[in-house]
Structures are given as structure tokens and as C-alpha cells.
């Protein structure tokens with residue numbers, strides 16, 4: 001049986017093969033029942049901190065230390081377990097005080113399905129001032145059965161009052177080549193494909209998920225097609241492309257939505273109205289966050305395509321990432337000047353900033369495609 005098929009039944013912790021030291025350290029702590037109430041995972045982007053956070057959450061929530069196959073494990077792996085909460089900054093300036101208050105209210109409630117609860121806080125450097133202060137006391141002494149997992153790039157960028165309350169776990173840096181090798185080994189897919197997936201998704205585990213999702217790969221193709229066709233696109237074509245992209249990005253959300261609905265319907269009878277409302281709010285936030293990360297992913301696809309065009313034009317070493325669509329790279333390179341590509345890359349950065357500021361995806365994509373079209377149509 002290929003490894004990719006087995007993946008679903010293996011514990012997430014066992015799959016942390018790019019961070020063996022972290023994996024063994026966490027596995028030992030879980031085994032001995034001596035996990036900390038607050039962890040701070042530190043490492044550069046792509047080092048697999050978020051994967052490790054979900055893996056630890058699974059090991060804590062499962063009654064069998066993260067068997068990988070029980071109902072609880074499957075729910076955690078799908079990010080639908082009601083006792084594992086994921087938080088990321090909801091504003092461009094960082095965590096909102098209202099987010100931390102929601103979190104603190106939730107911490108006081110009993111677990112819904114498991115016997116413990118896990119809170120994952122992404123980008124802990126964005127816990128600042130009042131939002132950080134509100135959290136400190138609970139972080140130091142959470143109620144029994146509550147574990148915090150904070151993620152950050154380095155301890156210097158995080159408030160010392162937060163760092164001192166957590167057990168720090170350093171993650172080693174993983175080169176893109178190593179990451180692609182890991183993905184290739186565990187999926188049996190060609191190295192070239194894995195390299196592309198790592199470049200788009202960031203970490204090996206997310207790359208594997210990308211390679212398993214026909215819808216996410218379709219969204220990538222939609223973005224590549226949109227940029228490829230800009231040379232001959234009129235205004236209506238550009239608007240249609242942006243619309244098609246939003247539809248493609250939302251396609252994978254249907255499954256999340258139906259899982260959420262099923263959970264709500266099943267739990268509706270034994271949840272209090274307050275808990276139900278909280279679950280609904282969290283579902284809404286989750287859908288928003290998923291849509292945003294889907295948009296960010298297609299923007300990453302646009303960036304990588306343009307970067308490949310630049311590599312093609314300048315003959316830079318390393319080779320292109322989008323080897324499966326080399327003809328598109330060559331077509332754009334045939335008529336574009338490096339300066340135009342740099343300008344087009346700026347348009348992608350602007351779109352990323354717009355999405356972070358909560359501009360609607362449709363609008364951000366329209367503006368970006370028009371700007372790229374303008375950049376590419378400048379005579380070389």
C-alpha cells in the first residue's frame with residue numbers, strides 16, 4: 001500500500017519526520033504524561049511548527065496518546081475537533097483584544113468531546129500590549145486539562161512576559177530541497193511535483209495535503225491560466241478570471257462546511273446555547289480563515305510563476321518550480337522584460353497586503369490581474 005494511503009491512519013506526531021528531535025521530545029513527554037501547560041514552538045516559516053502543534057494536540061486529545069485512527073484523532077487531523085482551538089491574528093495589526101477575551105471565556109468551559117482542551121496560537125509575535133496582558137495570567141496557570149501551544153519565529157520577537165511562561169521548543173530550519181525530498185519519499189510522487197508543492201504550501205505536511213487535494217491543485221491551474229491569458233484578455237475576461245479564481249478557491253471549503261454542519265447537528269442536543277453560539281462563531285471564523293489561506297495560496301502560485309519567468313529571462317541557477325507548465329513560463333518570458341515581471345510581482349505583494357487588510361478576495365484579485373496585465377503589456 002503506498003505511503004500516501006497510510007498517512008490518514010498514522011498519528012500526526014509520527015509523521016513529523018522533518019523534525020525528529022521535536023517529534024521524539026514531544027512523544028516522550030506525552031508518553032510519560034508530563035507535558036507542559038504552555039509550549040512555545042520557535043522556528044522559521046516552513047519548519048513545520050503548525051504541523052507539530054496539531055500533532056501534539058492530537059496526542060493530547062486522543063485517549064491512546066494519538067493513535068491516528070480513532071474518532072478523536074481523525075477529527076483533530078481534519079481540524080474539526082471542538083476541543084482544539086486554532087487562533088491567528090484577526091487584524092492587520094495583530095491579535096484583537098476581543099479574540100483573547102473569546103479565548104479566555106472558552107478556557108473556562110468544560111471540554112465538549114474530550115477530557116482536555118488545546119489552544120493553538122499562531123504568530124505569537126502579534127500578541128501585543130493589552131491582548132498579551134489579558135492572556136498572561138491564564139498562560140501561567142491555565143485550568144486543569146488546558147494546554148497552550150504558541151508559535152513564533154524567534155524568542156526575540158515575542159514579549160518576554162510570554163516567553164517566560166512557556167516551555168520553548170526550537171525547530172531546525174529545513175531547506176526546500178530537504179522538504180521536497182521528504183514529500184517525495186512519503187508520497188512516492190516525482191521530485192519535481194513535490195518541489196512545486198513545497199514552494200506553494202510552505203511545509204512538507206501542507207505540501208502533502210496540497211498534493212492530495214484535487215481542488216487546491218485546480219485553483220492553482222486556474223491562477224496560472226488567468227495569468228497566461230492576460231496578454232489577450234479584455235476587461236471582461238479579467239473580471240471573469242477573478243471570479244473563476246474565487247470560485248476555485250472556495251471549492252475545497254464545501255467539505256469543511258458540511259463537516260461543520262454535521263458536527264453542529266449532532267452536538268446541538270447536548271450543548272448549551274452559549275456553547276453552540278461559540279461553536280458557530282468559531283466555524284464562521286474557520287471558514288473565513290480557510291478562504292483567506294486559499295487566496296494566499298493562489299497568490300503564492302502567481303508569485304512562483306512570475307519568479308519562474310524571471311529565472312527563465314535571467315538564466316538564474318536553481319531551475320524553475322513550475323516545471324509541469326514550462327510552456328506557460330516560456331510563453332510569458334518570450335514577450336516580457338525583467339522590469340515588467342518585477343512590477344507584476346509588486347502587484348502580487350499588494351494583493352497579499354489587501355487580503356491581510358480584509359479587502360474582498362474578488363476585488364484584490366481583480367486589481368492584481370489588471371496590474372499584472374498592465375505590467376506585462378509594457379513594450380520590452
Ligand SMILES: [Zn+2]
Nearest residue numbers: 062067070073
Ligand atoms: Zn486516537
